Amino acid sequence: MNKTLKLALAAAALPLGACSSLGGGGYGFSDYSLVRVHDVSVGDGSLVVAPPRPWNRHRPGFLDDIRVVEDWTLDGPLLDGISFVSGLNSGHYLIRQRKTADQQVPKFRAEMTAPDIAAMLESLYRVRGGAVDFRTVSLKPRPFLGANGFQLDYEHLDDDELWRRGRAVGAVIDNKLYLIMLDAAKSHYYDSTLPDFEAIVASARRR
Numbered sequence: 335m336n337k338t339l340k341l342a343l344a345a346a347a348l349p350l351g352a353c354s355s356l357g358g359g360g361y362g363f364s365d366y367s368l369v370r371v372h373d374v375s376v377g378d379g380s381l382v383v384a385p386p387r388p389w390n391r392h393r394p395g396f397l398d399d400i401r402v403v404e405d406w407t408l409d410g411p412l413l414d415g416i417s418f419v420s421g422l423n424s425g426h427y428l429i430r431q432r433k434t435a436d437q438q439v440p441k442f443r444a445e446m447t448a449p450d451i452a453a454m455l456e457s458l459y460r461v462r463g464g465a466v467d468f469r470t471v472s473l474k475p476r477p478f479l480g481a482n483g484f485q486l487d488y489e490h491l492d493d494d495e496l497w498r499r500g501r502a503v504g505a506v507i508d509n510k511l512y513l514i515m516l517d518a519a520k521s522h523y524y525d526s527t528l529p530d531f532e533a534i535v536a537s538a539r540r541r
Contacts, residue, residue, distance in 0.1 A: 366390045377420025384537040414518035421510040437461045444509035448484035467491040481505040499524040
């Protein structure tokens with residue numbers, strides 16, 4: 335996303351408290367809907383999570399309007415967000431992109447290792463997210479959805495000159511990618527939303 339688009343998204347996200355009360359109710363014009371504190375299906379419905387407090391659901395978002403992808407935010411997409419990938423099939427992309435584009439985000443492949451997926455996510459931020467600097471802080475094994483998964487911690491600087499931190503927890507199960515990602519402004523917002531992220535990851539289960 336370029337800076338103009340990011341600013342437009344931020345402007346749309348400012349009245350989140352009001353917007354979230356309108357989602358799904360048939361009133362107003364909002365891309366946001368309120369996610370309440372209970373079990374909720376995300377993406378294509380094959381992944382279920384339980385947020386510890388209300389969040390705002392937004393679709394489409396950073397990754398795209400692909401059916402298996404869903405985005406949430408508390409304070410607006412410029413400040414914080416959680417993305418869910420609920421079973422991306424092998425041979426598919428996380429985003430829609432033109433085949434003629436000079437820079438491409440790689441397809442997900444079922445045989446990808448954790449470092450391969452980390453490299454795919456880095457290319458996503460550089461190609462689609464406008465990151466001018468991306469740093470992998472750590473990559474380590476972590477159980478997820480009852481499988482041998484991974485945890486990727488990273489930082490990136492975007493063209494709006496704001497450093498952001500992220501954490502991705504995922505696993506390849508039955509040749510599909512399941513992933514939950516937190517991305518937030520490094521100053522304050524990452525630390526304030528990390529407990530929510532960890533609670534959501536701990537609650538995650540496949541339907």
